[in-house]
Amino acid sequence: MDLALASPLFPSNVTRGVDKIKPFSSMFATRKVPARKLFPCLAAVATQTPQTVEFDVESKKYELLRAVQDTKRGLVTTDDQRSSIEEALVTVEGYNKGAPLDLVKLDGTWRLQYTSAPDVLILLEAAERISFFQVGQIFQKFECKDQSNGGIIRNVVKWSVPPLLEEEDGATLLVSAKFSVVSVRNIYLQFEEISVQNIKIGEQLQALIAPALLPRSFLSLQILQFLRTFKAQIPVSDPGTGRQSVGGLYYLSYLDANMLLGRAVGGGGVFVFTKAQPLE
Incomplete structure (x- = not known):
């Protein structure tokens, strides 16, 4: 690349009366300086390949997952941990910021790895405090593969x-x-x-209802069948008007084949998910 510099301090066509001194413009013109030496940052960006970008993304995703791994899904965090997690989160979010949401890629089951959402942390804290209450895996399941502008989302909490x-x-x-x-x-x-x-009945409760050493009566079998197929459904509505409940905005800040990041708009917390096997 030829760089021709001309300014009041360095004129390109004046010899200043000294024959042996060449004009500054000729000094630059006779020596070609590679652009990558003058602008190393721009050269690095220009020479990035899709493979190097993908490697960078995967390494940043790994750093995020490493930052959240010892937090019990967000229940136990220090100020330094929260700061590191937010920094890693923002870094990953920057890779496809502004890209349109791909519903085909969003479709499926996602396992929660970390959250700062109060409504989820309450469940995790209850399980930590109450010895007989357990919270297992937490998922978000999206059903939207064949849709163009929406779908169904199911928040799934395994507990016992x-x-x-x-x-x-x-x-x-x-x-x-x-x-x-x-x-x-x-x-x-x-x-x-x-x-x-x-509902999956434990062995002790099952033995109490229908002891293995005694003939199982029709009533005990009916009780077991009822518990196994039990399903309680509560419609969500505004108790004052009976109308549908108020919804909420959810910002899906990053999405690829194996990671989903989200932010509940209005201070509802952040979420880090990884792709999981389909739920039954």
């Missing part, structure tokens, strides 16, 4: 009360909502129903 129910996966709390895409990366949630289902 041992030994009455199986460990960690004794029952399922399900909060269902419809969502619609309202901007490039914002979705609006309209909550519809809360349900408790998939």
Whole structure:
């Protein structure tokens, strides 16, 4: 690249009366300086390949997951940890900031790795304080693959009360909502129903209802069948008017094949999810 510099201090066509001194413009013209030496940062960006960008993204995602791994999904964090997590979160978010939301990629089941949302932390804290109450895996399940502007979202919480129910996966709390895409990366949630289902009876309770050493009566079998198929559904509505509940905005700040980051608009907390196997 030829750089020709001309200014009042360094004129390009004046010899200043000294024959042996060449004009400054000729000094630069006869020596070509590679652009990458003058602008190393710009050269680095220009020479990045899709492979190097992908490597950078994966390394930043790994740093984020490493930052949240010892927090018990957000329950136990220090000020320094929260600062490091937010910094790592913002870094990852910057890689596809402003890109349109891909509903095909969003569709599926996502496992919670970290959150600062108060409504989720209350459950985790209760499980920490109450010895007989357990909270297992927490998921968000999106059903939107064949949709163009929205779909269904289900918040799934696995919980248990041992030994009455199986460990960690004794029952399922399900909060269902419809969502619609309202901007490039914002979705609006309209909550519809809360349900408790998939009851899995623990061995002790099962033995109490129908002892293995005694013939099982029709009544005991009916009780077991009722508990196993029990499902309680509560519609979510405004108690004052009976109308549908007020929804909320959810900003999906990052999405790829194996990671989903979200922010509940209005100070509702941040969420870090990784892709999981489909739920039954």
